[in-house]
Amino acid sequence: MAGKSGRTIIAEEKFSLKKLLVRWETFLVIIFILVNIMNSNISDKYLSVPGLFNATNSFLSIAFLTLPMCFVLLIGEIDISVGAQVALSAVLLGISFNAGVPMWLAVIIALAVGVLCGFLNGIIAIKFTELNPMIITLGTQILFRGIAEMILKDQSTGGFTSVKWFSNLYWGKIGGVVPVMFVIFVICAVIFGVVMHKSTFGRRMYAVGSNKLAAKYSGINVPGMRLTIYTLTGLFCGVCAVFASSQMGSARPNVGAGYELDAIGMCVLGGVLTDGGKGNFIGAMISVFLLGLLKYGLGLVNVSSNIMLVVKGALLIFAVMIPHLNLGRFFKKKAVKTA
């Protein structure tokens, strides 16, 4: 069957420099450069290979949470229980280790705990579709943190530094230069980026985030996708818990407090909006480094943690407001390309 009019349709995307320049990511890169200029003015040692790796290591364990969080936000949902999942995973890692379980098994236990927590979120979300994911994960957040506190009270569980390889997950450097964690993060980020933009799963995530019902009618397994993404989030909470435990050498029930804000804030500032169906992975990654390095820089000049909290909150509000400001709308329209 051919069209009667014989009209042809353009199938190639035109390259436009203007379009590239008004992309949201371009704006993020500019801010990113400004943050780096600020940091190098604060510290002479900042702009060097060890200095930069030192800086990135300060936030990369949280950055692991932004990877699945991009997916969660992309399908139009939210998971605010990630910080508590990190806490529960870390606490159970410590408890297991101190109960005589070998460290490799304790690490697997931590990952499994994360997977279970995420799976629970996912099951509730798909069995009770009328519930808002915000409410579900608010509830499980309290539940997970509560269990962690019940197990440990206000104690901590430590002694992880006695296992050298575990300590090296965070502190180790390949060839004495590149941190192990950095390498693992880059590998994970590449995989997530490819899945988001080059895979059928990624395209379907955009569809689900843009219109869940149309996605269902197009034969997409929406519940399966939601369950997968929540579970994946849990797994990466476990990963984050492992690196955080490696860094501190111990675990407390309050570990990971506020991580959900950092993770969501990084994604949202990166253009992965909470409305679903929008955003791109590169933007989110630039934003991870931008916010992480900004925080590091503020730490260098001894800005107190309270003020840091204020800055964080203000930035998050700014980030969620951007698409709704007139200027932001201009950027969003041009930058966030889903079609």
Add this chain to the structure above:
Amino acid sequence: MAEEFILELKGITKIFPGVKALDDVHFQLKKGEIHALMGENGAGKSTFIKVITGVHRPDGGEIFINGTKVELKGPKDGQSHGIAAIYQHVTAYPHLSVTENIFMGHEKVKRGFIDWKEMHQDAQALLAQLNADFKSTDEMGSLSVAQQQMVEIAKALSSNAKIIIMDEPTASLTKNESENLYRITEKLRDEGASIIFISHRFEDMYRLASRVTVFRDSKYIGTYDVDKISNHDLITAMVGREITDMFPKPEIKFGEEVLRVENLCREGYFKNVSFNVRAGEILGLTGLVGARRTEVIQTIYGVEKPNSGKIFLEGKEVRIRKPQDAIKHGIGLLTEDRSNLGLIQSWGIGRNITLTEIEEYGNKFFTNDKAERAAAKELAESVDTKAVSLFDKVSTLSGGNQQKIAVAKILASDLKVLIMDEPTKGIDVGAKAEIYDIMGQLAQRGYAIIMISSEMPEILGLSDRIVVMCEGKVTGELSREEATQELILEFAMAKSLKEAEKERGA
């Protein structure tokens, strides 16, 4: 003479962008009468009610209440003239009490505070008047549909309504509940209210109304005394339009049976629905509002689960639990609600077209943009869309062009059966003809097509066979040769007719 009619409408015209919803319509409501209003789907009844209640302002014509010309600027004006409407789907606040629902918008206030005591008393009195079996303090959401309707009627009474409009109130009621509603309606009339009763059911009309007005295609056809008109004449009035053959379907030799549905049941929706469709055939599925056609095809497509019944594809029984099963078995659905269910508005047309079958162009894990674009380009060109590029957003296209994209999208899958639910709804005439043309070509290519439509000319013009449903049951099947507008409407009202005849005989 002025006092004879409590409500009179002369030459009412209402135009929506692109359509004339009401065209020079007349209506006279006598004091203390129950007046039935009948017509097919889309005849203009709903718009007409909204003009009377003040929701829509007419673009032409005059409204008289008690012989005085009035202008209704909004629903408040309608209320202040004593006009109240009770809709088929109750528009209530389910979490509030009956009292609150009754007095919503005109609460009784004493010294700045709501006078609950008086409101409850008044509400209880109104309910007693209606012989209600529930209390004014009950939560609205806990009541049955019939009870909720009673609350709506009480609400109309509490605002001293003199003209009460009931829009298909019996559509979702059981026989006993309908009987109770008849009694209440008659009681209201005996107490001096004038009632406009809209219904598809003949028995409602015979039981209640003294006169009946018929609309067809947004036009006034006539007003008749219920005692003097026969069923046949009434049906002719409702459908007696000239059909010019504007959609000839090409003559096609049918192939084998492709889809067969046997005794499909879904509790509360439809019962024992059976039909089949062959390759190259267009099966028309029609009925009035509430016939449950859409529910049947949604069940075949796997969106809803049937309670019992079988679906056969090319002679083999298949189980369809979700849309992806249906697509895998070769059944595609063009939804009635293309803007919410069919397409993703914020996406370009290319990605919409290939969404269902992305794995076909790449592999299980990776997409292949190049192959997708080539396929999307070909499909979009085959339906003659007006879009310029594959990256044009769906939301920028007209209804007709969106529908063409939706068609291109289902054609991307390897299908045998196409289900098209109201394929030309909300589309202008030119695009309609193009969609019909596409449907004809698809039949020629050997697809088995099921077309749901409420539009008589469309059903008669395109269908090789017509299955008519009424209130969840298949009431008739007609071949292209034997089908007439009158026969179809008779089947569509079949249940209703039988009961009406019984009533008349008794």
